[in-house]
Amino acid sequence: MINRAGSPHGEQSAVTIKNLAKRYGSVLAVDDVSFSIQEGEIFGIIGPNGAGKTTTVECISGLRAQDSGAISVFGLSPQRDRYRIREFVGVQLQESALPPRLRVGEALELFASFYAHPLDPHEVLQSLSIKNIEPTAFKNLSGGQKQRVSIALALVGNPKLAILDELTTGLDPEARRGTWALIERMRERGVTVILVTHFMDEAETLCDRLALINRGRLVALDTPEAIAAAAGMNRVRFVPSQPVDDKTLYAVQGVEVVERKERYVTVTGTGDLAASLINALAAMGVQISELEARGGNLDDAFIRLTRETASTEGGPAQP
Amino acid sequence: MTRSMGGERSHRSLAQFLALLKVQAKLSLREPYALGPGIGIPVILLVVFGFISKNVPGNVGNSGLTVIDLYVPTIMVISFIVIANSLPSTLVRDREIGWLRRISTTPVHPSRLLGAQLIVDLVLAAAAVVIILVGGTAIFGARLTVSIPFFILSLALAIAVIFSLGLVVVALVRTQVQSQFVGGVLIFALFFLSGLWVQPVQVSGPLQVVMWYSPSGAAVRALLDSVLNSRPPVLTLVTLAGYTLVFAFVAIRYFRWE
Numbered sequence: 391m392i393n394r395a396g397s398p399h400g401e402q403s404a405v406t407i408k409n410l411a412k413r414y415g416s417v418l419a420v421d422d423v424s425f426s427i428q429e430g431e432i433f434g435i436i437g438p439n440g441a442g443k444t445t446t447v448e449c450i451s452g453l454r455a456q457d458s459g460a461i462s463v464f465g466l467s468p469q470r471d472r473y474r475i476r477e478f479v480g481v482q483l484q485e486s487a488l489p490p491r492l493r494v495g496e497a498l499e500l501f502a503s504f505y506a507h508p509l510d511p512h513e514v515l516q517s518l519s520i521k522n523i524e525p526t527a528f529k530n531l532s533g534g535q536k537q538r539v540s541i542a543l544a545l546v547g548n549p550k551l552a553i554l555d556e557l558t559t560g561l562d563p564e565a566r567r568g569t570w571a572l573i574e575r576m577r578e579r580g581v582t583v584i585l586v587t588h589f590m591d592e593a594e595t596l597c598d599r600l601a602l603i604n605r606g607r608l609v610a611l612d613t614p615e616a617i618a619a620a621a622g623m624n625r626v627r628f629v630p631s632q633p634v635d636d637k638t639l640y641a642v643q644g645v646e647v648v649e650r651k652e653r654y655v656t657v658t659g660t661g662d663l664a665a666s667l668i669n670a671l672a673a674m675g676v677q678i679s680e681l682e683a684r685g686g687n688l689d690d691a692f693i694r695l696t697r698e699t700a701s702t703e704g705g706p707a708q709p
Numbered sequence: 710m711t712r713s714m715g716g717e718r719s720h721r722s723l724a725q726f727l728a729l730l731k732v733q734a735k736l737s738l739r740e741p742y743a744l745g746p747g748i749g750i751p752v753i754l755l756v757v758f759g760f761i762s763k764n765v766p767g768n769v770g771n772s773g774l775t776v777i778d779l780y781v782p783t784i785m786v787i788s789f790i791v792i793a794n795s796l797p798s799t800l801v802r803d804r805e806i807g808w809l810r811r812i813s814t815t816p817v818h819p820s821r822l823l824g825a826q827l828i829v830d831l832v833l834a835a836a837a838v839v840i841i842l843v844g845g846t847a848i849f850g851a852r853l854t855v856s857i858p859f860f861i862l863s864l865a866l867a868i869a870v871i872f873s874l875g876l877v878v879v880a881l882v883r884t885q886v887q888s889q890f891v892g893g894v895l896i897f898a899l900f901f902l903s904g905l906w907v908q909p910v911q912v913s914g915p916l917q918v919v920m921w922y923s924p925s926g927a928a929v930r931a932l933l934d935s936v937l938n939s940r941p942p943v944l945t946l947v948t949l950a951g952y953t954l955v956f957a958f959v960a961i962r963y964f965r966w967e
Contacts, residue, residue, distance in 0.1 A: 451814060473816060481814035486807035489799075491739040496732055503728035504815040506721065547815065 402429040403462075404551055404582040405450060410459035412445050419445045420456075421606035427599075429550075432573065432583045434597030434614075436590070438696055442606040443586045444484060447553050450584065451481045464550065477506060480549030482540050484556045484586075490529035494520070494539055497528070498546055505547035514542050518572060534565035541572065545581075552576060555586040570596055590688040594618075604696045614688050621694045623686025626663045627656045631677040642670045647693065654680075658690050725817050729825040736799070737829045743795035747833050751788040751841050754780070754905075759849030770911035774937075778852060779908050781845040782932035786903045786925050788837035789868055792830050793875030794896055797888035799826060800879045810967040819966045827872065834868055842936075859935035866949035867928035871899075873956035874924060880963040899925040921945070924952045 405427040412420040420442040427433040435443045448454040449461060452468035452475055461468055466475050488497055498511035515521045518538045523531060531539065537560065544552055554573075558566040573596050576583055587593055593600055594614045602610040602617065610617045623646075634655070639648045644661035657663060664683045671678060686694075737743050762777035769779055800823065803809050809819040845851040878895065882888040900906075903925035909917050920926040927948045934941040 453810070453814065476814060476816045479814075483807060483811055483814065486811045488811075489736055489740075489803060489806075489808055491736055492732065496735065500728050500732050501815060504725055504817045506816075543811070 403427065404429040404431070404464060405433075405584070406460075406462045407446075407450070408460045410446065410449060410461065411457050412442075412449060412454065413457050418606050420449070420603075422459075423601075423603065423606070423608045424459075425601050425608065425611050427582060427584065429582050430577070430580050431598045432577055432585060432596055434593040434600040435584065435586045435603060436588060436593050436600055436692065437603035437609075439588065441603045441696075443603055444555055446603065447555060447584055447586055451479055451553050452476070453481075477547070478550040480544035480547050480552045482544040482552070482554045482557065484559075486540065487536070488528040488539070491527050493525055493527050494531070494542075495524035497539065498524075498542060501543050501546050507548050509546055509548045511542075511546055514546050517575065518542050519568065534561050537561055537565070537569070541569065545576070549581065551582045551584070553584045553586075557585060557587065558589065558592060566592070590692055594688045602692065602695055609695050610691075617695075618686060618688045618691045621686060621691030622660050623658055623690035623694055624660065624663045625656065625658045625684055625686055625690060626667060627654055627680075627682045628667070628678045629653045629680045630655060630671065631679065634671065634674075634676055638670075638674070639667075642666050658686065658693075726821055726825065729817070729822055730828060733822065733825040734829050737795075737826075737833070740795075740799065742798040743792050743830060743833055747788055747792040747795070747830075748837055748840065750791050751784045751837050752844070754784045754787065755841060755844050755849065758784070759845070762849060762851075769908060772910040774910070775851070777845055777849045778937075779904070779910065779933070781841060781851050781853065781936060782929045783904045783908070784841050784845075785838055785864075785932055786867055786871070786928045787900060787905060788841065789834055789871040789928070790896060790899045790903070790925060792833050792837070793871045794892050796826070796830065796872070796875035797878045797882065797892050798885075801882055801888040802885050804879075804965065804967065805883075805885055807967070813966055830872065831868065838864065853936045854938035856935050856938045856940070859940055860932070862946070863928075863931035863935045863941055866946060866953065867932055869953045870924045870928055870949050870956065873953050873960060874899075876960035876964075877956050880960045880965070899923075902926040903929050922948055924949075924956075927952070 403426045407426065408424050410420055410423045411418065423442070423446060435446060437443050445454065449456045450463060450468060452472040455469050463475055463479065468475050494515070495511065498514060502508035502511050512521065512524075515524055518541060520535060520538050520542070523535055528536065528539070537558070541554065541557070544554065557573075558569050561569065570592070573583060573585070585593070585597060597614060599612060600610070600614055600617060601608055610620070612620070636648050639645055639655070639657060643666050644659040644663055645657050645667075646660070647658040649656045649658075657667060664681060668678055758780040759777055762775050762780075766775060768774070769776055772779070803822070809822065812819040812822055842853075842855075846853055874895070878888060878891055882891055902920050902923035904920065909920040909926060909930070912920065921930050927945050930945050931941040931949060934945075
């Protein structure tokens with residue numbers, strides 16, 4: 391494939407988005423989002439429900455036209471060159487089903503016939519460990535099997551870019567692990583992947599880089615580790631010698647979230663949490679035992695970053 | 710280079726369409742919407758009216774025609790209505806479950822799935838016509854002298870008007886539940902107007918006019934004239950063409966792929 395885009399630095403960018411904006415009525419679903427994705431990268435888009443993740447990838451795949459901003463997919467415009475782009479972009483849609491009596495093998499053969507250089511449908515099914523359901527009608531599949539068929543359809547056209555939206559929602563833990571392994575294999579084949587997810591463990595495990603979107607805005611853009619570290623969150627778990635109410639705990643410097651499970655109290659926040667808590671509680675005559683402290687993970691960063699934008703903006707984005 | 714690329718593109722385009730045609734044909738055989746009713750209902754009606762005709766021979770409404778003579782065109786139009794009713798059943802569902810949207814992410818536009826489905830349904834309608842014509846004449850003794858050119862023209866217009874009305878339903882309704890309701894009401898009205906319960910020749914006055922100039926009644930009239938070796942009235946053919954144009958316009962104007 392010739393690189394028609396001819397990026398000036400000679401570094402191939404698969405997708406570039408500049409100042410993307412999309413409005414539905416009075417709601418600004420995506421507001422001035424910019425990022426670029428390198429070829430071969432597994433790029434995660436995370437954010438709360440309704441953050442604008444799906445709208446963003448729908449604009450990339452050409453299913454929706456943006457109101458303003460520029461999108462380039464391997465040097466092409468998803469709107470102007472939509473038919474050329476569909477040739478090498480595989481899309482797995484959230485909540486899309488097949489006709490109930492269509493058989494898995496038939497669906498794969500059909501989609502393979504749509505593309506110029508498809509993969510062998512049998513091999514795709516084999517690699518997803520669902521070769522056995524080839525003669526099964528879609529309506530007789532389990533949730534996990536349906537999800538894998540949906541992924542298979544996104545891959546059978548041999549795409550250079552695969553867009554996977556809410557890939558493992560509704561899957562049992564084993565099926566999720568299997569799907570993750572499959573994404574890893576796509577990485578080995580050099581396929582660029584955009585993964586939309588609201589599972590932080592999935593983003594942490596699979597993605598090279600993440601874009602965190604909240605209320606249509608890009609809040610963070612970095613590796614999962616860097617985003618987790620930058621949020622500067624810590625987590626402390628302990629057992630108090632006598633009951634302590636939430637109000638007292640929230641009054642301690644740096645405390646942001648208090649959770650309880652059986653005897654344990656888990657506190658998430660910033661700064662030297664353990665020392666602050668020990669001092670504050672000791673002053674009230676409460677001892678702490680079974681203390682465990684660790685750095686925050688992506689989950690904590692997610693909660694902090696999405697809450698921050700919510701409180702600084704004070705409501706939905708206005709024009 | 711342009712020519713070879715163009716050739717390759719049209720070759721691929723044909724291969725894509727044939728693959729869609731194959732899948733839509735298989736689904737039509739598996740799903741109960743078109744094949745069963747589209748062939749089954751005309752066969753049942755043919756038997757019922759065939760036996761009535763054997764037992765009550767004669768001259769219905771002073772038309773000089775027997776029951777089976779009159780019902781051959783009506784049963785044909787009823788088979789088109791039943792087949793057209795499967796369009797919403799399959800296409801509204803395919804849209805509602807996101808299948809058409811899923812197709813639209815590929816290099817193939819979902820309009821080609823619609824095209825493939827229409828071809829499958831046309832083949833089914835043609836099969837129904839052959840069964841009704843052969844069964845009506847050979848088994849139940851309808852005395853027909855088919856005027857081939859007018860018959861082909863009338864068939865084409867009858868199928869066009871009924872199928873385009875089916876596509877209007879596909880375009881306007883949003884859910885499968887709505888399409889079942891709308892389809893049910895429309896089927897009943899179209900059956901009546903095509904003369905299933907009472908033939909237009911048996912009624913008079915405004916009701917006969919309404920029947921003759923309704924979409925299904927006009928289709929019956931055009932077919933009736935052309936199977937009796939006469940020319941359908943120009944006004945009937947124009948009526949059918951007019952309905953088809955209006956229905957096609959509405960269907961195209963309001964069609965949604967997702």
